[in-house]
Amino acid sequence: MEVDRMEQLKNQILHWKNQIRPWLHQGEELIHQIPPTQLYAAIGAVLLTTFFLLLFRLFKRTKFNTIVLAGLSGSGKTVLFYQLRDGSSHQGTVTSMEPNEGTFVLHSEITKKGKIKPIHIVDVPGHSRLRPKLDEFLPRAAGVVFVVDALEFLPNCRAASEYLYDILTRVSFVKKKTPVLILCNKVDKVTAHTKEFIRKQLEKEIDKFRASRTAISDADVANEYTLGVPGEAFAFSQCHNKVTVAEASGLTGDISQLEQFIREYVKS
Template structure:
């Protein structure tokens, strides 16, 4: 109150007005100051909120190991036909319509899809493209059990990646070559990935001290890792055969992601 009286006295002396008028002017100055402060707070807090709530990109990123069928699936989606492919360090990038059925709600006018090379030395560049992704289709060769270790290592990198932690980019694990009699089931592949990631959690856990654990640790301490439950994003699985043109689950996934 003493400060209020001093402020009122100063205004009264400076403007040569009566005490009542000076008091009213003092309150107007106070209210105006509060209003300006609130507006500034909203502006700066809004900017900070905008920075923290990043939006995902708008491309479909196709990942997976060499030989998993990424490029074959890419051409099936784009051209509807089988194409003989070879391993390459060049990515495929194109926009094309998606037609999952005859109804309009089962069709997309255009989706940009990136088929990224599966070579190990290209993996870092693939991770750099995560901010561009609306969703990820991860191709797995369900007939190649030894490569599941590499798949698990890549998933560990993906699921602890800062962009994935922020953007929660949905992933479809497409278990390709399901037409083969020796193909592993979705359940087997998921459990094998979980087993390999659990081993990595144990071996890497000792190196986490002093690091940003949010970026390094995957899962819940004291619990065995579960891919569907402990991942920072939604993960779905399906079985497909790019060779036999049995890729309907991929169409359905894309419709789901781009219609939301």
């Protein structure tokens, strides 16, 4: 019985082969009739179209899931990193000399049902000599969180403003329109400054930097975007990158506004 079935299948395949053969023969004759230059041009057009379609699909599917934590040393970036990762402050940690980097599901979302997209979080050291490391991560950032110490803000206002100015004026960063969250950390302390006060002071300082850098060299102009509107006082609302301000307390674990920003730009 099994032998009969195999014989029938074999005969069916031979039948199909005999039916297809004339079509293949006609196809070969048609190809030979086409001038070589036209044939090569047609093949090239098909290959080129296929390549661009694949490239388009790949580019369309590329969605960044990296969130960069930047800011001055001591602002509390590393505490926030650990709160996001495992819900602990690690006793305040110490000043980071190397980036803290990890890909994980946010601690607050571990118990949620369904598929949760992991976030790639990078905590870039705030020391001035180590800031160039920021260049490694900004190109693939879905969002940048600029952490400000709300408790010791005034003594560090100028330095924080200059660092933020340098980020917001990078041509490549502006072209990508990467969103920025200015996160006022340590607001649990009674003497901490409010986010509105911090926002206004940062805007005033950045306005001063903008005015003082009008005589930069041509080489710098190529790599630096001019902030604000000429003749008007600077405001974050004038930036091409969306800039928002929020509050947090890394030590107490009050980071809901930070998590909201992350999930706005890295969807589950």
